[in-house]
Amino acid sequence: MRRALQAVLLAGTLTGLAAAPAQAQEYRYWSFWNGGGKDGSWAYATEGPATLRPADGAVEGFRFTVSADSAAAGKPRTAADFDAVCGTTPAKDGRKRIGIVIDFGTAADAPGGERPPKARTACAQVPADASAGEALAAVARPLRYDSDALLCGIAGYPKSGCADQVKDAGGGAGSGAGKATEADRAHDADRADGADADGGPSAGLLGGGAAVLVLGAAAGWQARRRRG
Template sequence: MTAQRTLRLVLSLLAGLLLAGTVATSAQAEDGYRFWGYYQWTAGKWAFAQKGADVVVPADGAVEGWRFAVGGAAPRMPRAAGDFEAICGKTPAETGKKRVALVVDPGTPEDALSGETPKPATGTCVVTDPKATGAKVLAAVGPVRIEKGLTCGVDGYPGKGCGDQVKNIKIPATDTPVTLQIGAAVGSTAAPAPTTSSSSSSDDGAPWTGIIIAAVVVLVLAGGGLVLSRRRSSSQ
């Protein structure tokens, strides 16, 4: 069995244990891995994805999640709820496309590689074609580093490493929730709604302003010409 298959098997077993709830959270030291976990928001909570992101095809209105962390027997879910309305509520639906809310949680400084700092967790509404996979949805928000078939980096984080084994880890019983930074929707082709502002009225008046200025200039020049003509007449 290759190292890649071994790693995939271990991660799959960990996911299975989390889903089955057969392993209790423990404060005892254990061995684990540092990796990006893939999740779906289901029935009001996060669940570890049963299949890879290159296979899963999320439906319109789905919420996808990614979390970078050191994982062992305890779950390391995204630290923010998968609120579709908060992420995609302001993005209009488009014919022939689907909206998927994407939560990306780079994790805590304690989980980070030495010398790297995780960015804040973000929520992005991805507007894409109905057949787009979870992998395509993730790639819509930034470059994804893939090594040996594994998702190793998302939008440049982390800059190195991929599913590395970590010895003697201690996983907290709970993670402190975070507030998502909601970004602009990506992939949307809907035209922005027309807006009215004071600049519109000033623009409408701009031609008249030019005409008035031109008229004043003509009057000044005409007045100057009249004065000059009178002087010439007086001199003669």
């Protein structure tokens, strides 16, 4: 199941699916985004944070979301604004500054019993050759992974689960996360303002696609499929 999910989400990233099939199975997971320029927009990442080595001045985003593929994934709700995130961090020789935006999603997207923390930003000052994954690890500990090296939690959220299927109120799968109540929306609006890896692999090995996969693990899976 996990490998099938990885394949679907990675395929959505590489091919830019226009829309999910009707009643497609949805999952709850962390998605990865790149800052799209001076307008503060976001573009869905086509390369994982393990291999992406952004230059000084880049902004990378992570959004907890519910969707069936990359086309339906929620974008970070904080603008990709480097000056706003890193404007007070002075440059240093041999290091670079990467703006990190972490959007914990809406109350409707949260696993049962949890409430999404307030969205946060941080300026990661890391070695010049650091990956986006290493920049995330520098500012958002603890990170949590599953046995297949899938990134399951950032800064301790969510506390459990990993790319779980979303079920409807009747117990069936594939009908979405449900509607937020007025209280949920008010909570989300209030929170939308403004790490050792708990036994998992090195954060520098973080891979990408819709669910922030370890790129090496995905490549290994593809190699095994070819051999099979």
